[in-house]
Amino acid sequence: MTLSLAFHEERRQAVLLLALSCTIVAAIAFSEYLTRATLGVAAFWPANAFLAAGLFTLTGARRPMLAGVFIVSHLTVSLLAGDELLSALLYAIVDLCEAGAVWAVCHRFWNGAPRVRTMRSLAQMPAITTPIALVSALVCASAFHFGYGAPFVETLIDWFLRSALGLAVALPATLVLIDAEHRRAFHRPWTEQLLLMFGVGTIALLCAHPAAGAPPVLIFPVTLAAAYRLGARGAALAAFLTIGIMMPLAVSSGSSPFNPTQDPVVQARTIQVFTSVLFYTCLAAGLAFGQQNRLKRLLLRRELLTRAARGRALAATEAKTEFLATMSHEIRTPLNSVLGFAQLLAAREDLPPDARRQVNLIDSAGAALLTVVDDILDFSRVEAGQIELLPGPTSAAALLQDTVAIMAPEARAKGLSMDLEILDPLGVLHDLDADRLRQVLINLLNNAVKFTDEGRIGARLIIEPGDLEDRLRFEIADTGVGIALDKQGLLFQRFSQTDSSPSRLHGGAGLGLAIAKALVDVMGGKIGVDSVPGRGSCFWVELYAPVAEPGPEPEPAKPPEPGAARILIVDDHAINLEIAAALLTLVGYEVDLAENGGQAVEKAQTGAYDLILMDIHMPLMDGLQATRAIKALRTPTGKAPIIAMSADALPRQVERCYAAGMVDHIAKPIQREVLYAKVERWLHPRPDTPAPN
Incomplete structure (x- = not known):
């Protein structure tokens, strides 16, 4: 080489x-x-x-x-x-x-x-x-x-x-012609280059020859055209060609079109000035076009690099999503057994007190693990931009009261007092997404309880009326360990904690506050913290919301009627089948079981079911294929609502369930209240509930 x-x-x-x-x-x-x-x-x-x-x-x-x-x-x-x-x-x-x-x-x-x-x-x-x-x-x-x-x-x-004149014109022109960068900048066919130079020579001859009478300014358009098409090299060649034709004719003939009434010396100096102006005008234009061409090539290269980087980023995101999907599924599947059997045991009346306490501890530990998994899923939704708000008439005061009531038992278990203060001069409803706002407040209250060993926790709501929107400020204060000023900037970042040392006292994935900030940002508000180490912290959320009219009162949920509904449960794990069947049988539903999608289709062809709970990952025929096959049946079961009951809980996985024809999704591990609520919703749908496909 x-x-x-x-x-x-x-x-x-x-x-x-x-x-x-x-x-x-x-x-x-x-x-x-x-x-x-x-x-x-x-x-x-x-x-x-x-x-x-x-x-x-x-x-x-x-x-x-x-x-x-x-x-x-x-x-x-x-x-x-x-x-x-x-x-x-x-x-x-x-x-x-x-x-x-x-x-x-x-x-x-x-x-x-x-x-x-x-x-x-x-x-x-x-x-x-x-x-x-x-x-x-x-x-x-x-x-x-x-x-x-x-x-x-x-x-x-x-x-x-x-x-x-010779140095000022010929030296830069020669350096331009020798420079390989200018040769590579413009690639034009030889025929085009010859035609351009022929045009330059012809116009220069017409402008310089006394008999032609063409004005010298005509040379500028054609030389600029050469500079535009060929860059600086075209401008240099055009300038040399023009000087080679015009200079001898104008100087030697004594009858130049430049100041023809003046003596030959003045005419010679005039053409010297003209050629200088012509050369620098054309070469400057050629350099400008060359710079523009280089910028275009640079932008093209950067665009290609950006596309490649975007492709790598998408591949990395895809790999991360697949990893999250796999890990979520593998964690949720055994966790479903842990929480399911813990709930079944807790429902028994014959448990001794110490056994009931141990079962409750199992349930609490499983719930904590489920919270970490849900945080990861929520953050994946945030990154994918798939968080959609569902605002409705909401009482901010009642929402805060309910949230405090949820966290009060945990605070009392640690010996903490919990105070609530609401400053609401009007007592009206506001247009808010109650579920998402509750998720933020629970996260803040949970952190306050976790990081406070003694003292009190205060929850405060201040509502300030405005012309178009009211200002809502939620404050969660504690007397805990506090946060150093240099650590406060890390609080709302993903996977970050104020104490990441191996000896830290409190666990967690470091996603809760990052998710809370993302939710508050989507709601158009602000979230922050004021803290003094050793004296406690105060997390606050500020939102602006318009006043909303009260909506219709929700109808009370009807308890399930024994024998009124027949449900088919499809899952390839015997433990999952046992848990789901036990939970539904406990409240009086008639249950049938299938171990894979093929069995589910066969049972749907021969039997009548009011609702089907379908797992996704199964051998022989997965849940998506089974759903499509059942929906294609011309039997009454073909019109029955099918609910996904799977450890696939990422947004993209849930969308695939809906696309296959399912009407809802229950994420494993199964929560008894969620299972009952969704089964009842689709067995006895309200008029505003969309009909199943």
């Missing part, structure tokens, strides 16, 4: 030396024979710029070789043009020194070879070369004035314009 790169670089250097040598010879002949002004000084001298560009780009012995070509061709062409040997030698030495000075100053200024890629570098180039051209013009003007008696000022001006 290294040898191949070295070979290509050697070949590039050889080609570059040959091209610059030919260009220098042609440029010297062009300037001496076609652009000589009245005083015998060329109007345009680009050879010094070509030599300086070669000194920048060539390496090793090729630099002196190019300088030798420059000296020999300079002397030869000058002598053939009629200059004396001493004059020709002076020209060659001054021009060689000028090119060397440009190379040295630019190399020091740019710390290497300059690159013309921005407007700034384009403006810096003539700012450096023009003073050098002025010094060489002073040297030549002094030599001709004292040696040959030539007018000092006229010679100084002509020589300065000759050198300054």
Whole structure:
């Protein structure tokens, strides 16, 4: 690989030396024979710029070789043009020194070879070369004035314009043509490039030829078109082509379209100014188009990188979701047995007191584990943006009272007093999502009880009436350990705790407050904390809610009637079947069992069921396939509501259940109250309950 790169670089250097040598010879002949002004000084001298560009780009012995070509061709062409040997030698030495000075100053200024890629570098180039051209013009003007008696000022001006114009135009144009970045920036077919250059040459000829009479300004649109299509390289080629056509005709004919009424000297200087303006206008446009093209390519690359990163992020999210789904299912399945049998045992009347206490401890531990699993699921819903509010007429005061009542037994068990204060001057209902707000308040109260060993816990509600919305502020204060100021910023972040050391006293996944903050954000409110270490904390929630009209009173739930409903339970785990059957039989339902989806379809074809409880993951035929098959039956059971009863509880998994035709979802481990409520809801639906598919 290294040898191949070295070979290509050697070949590039050889080609570059040959091209610059030919260009220098042609440029010297062009300037001496076609652009000589009245005083015998060329109007345009680009050879010094070509030599300086070669000194920048060539390496090793090729630099002196190019300088030798420059000296020999300079002397030869000058002598053939009629200059004396001493004059020709002076020209060659001054021009060689000028090119060397440009190379040295630019190399020091740019710390290497300059690159013309921005407007700034384009403006810096003539700012450096023009003073050098002025010094060489002073040297030549002094030599001709004292040696040959030539007018000092006229010679100084002509020589300065000759050198300054050549360096200011040819040097940046040559560096642009050599720079590989400009070659890669614009890829156009050769036919288009030739057509553009042909158009530039034709318009330049029409503008410069006295017989055509075309105004010189016509050259600007076509050269700008070349810059637009070919970038800075197109602008440089168009400028060289225009100068090569217009300069000889305008200078040598004596009848230039530039100030035709003025003498030839004024005409020559006018065309010098015109070519400078033309070149810098076109090259500036070419650089601007090139910069725009580079930005487009950069944006494209960044877009591709962003898409790749997004793909990786989606893959990571998918992997995380699958991991959560698997872990949730594997935890919920055995937990269903733990809590189910604990509830069945707790319902027995013949348990001795110590056994009942132990069963209650099992149930409490299982409930704590279930809380952690539910927190993880809630957070996955938050990240997926699948939390939807269901606001309705709600009494904020009653909601806080109920929440405090739920947590009061746990506080009393720790010897804590719990105070409630409500400042509600109007006593009206507000449009709130009661379930989500209760979830936030329970989380705050649970933390207050957990982190308080003695003292009191206070719950406070302050309602301030407003014009359109009322301001509701909930405060949960405790006399617990408190939180250091540097730890308070971690409270509402996921998986973060104020004490993460192995010796910490309190457990938890560190998701509760993060979920609470997400819920409050969705409700358009704010949540925060004020705390002093050792003196306690006060968590607060501020919401703005409009006043709501009271809704219809909910109908009381009817107790199940024994033998009134026949339910089919489908699950591949015998323990899960036993628990569900025992819970439903306990309240009088008639229960039938199926161990997989295939058996469920067979029983649905031959038997009549009022409701079906369906597991998802089963052998032979899973719950989704069984649901679709039962819904396709033309029997009465085909119209029976099917409720998913599964450890698949992630939002995406629940959506799949609904898509298969199920009407509701019960997450394992089964909570007795939830099971009874949902079974009763679909056995005796209200008028506003959607009919099952």
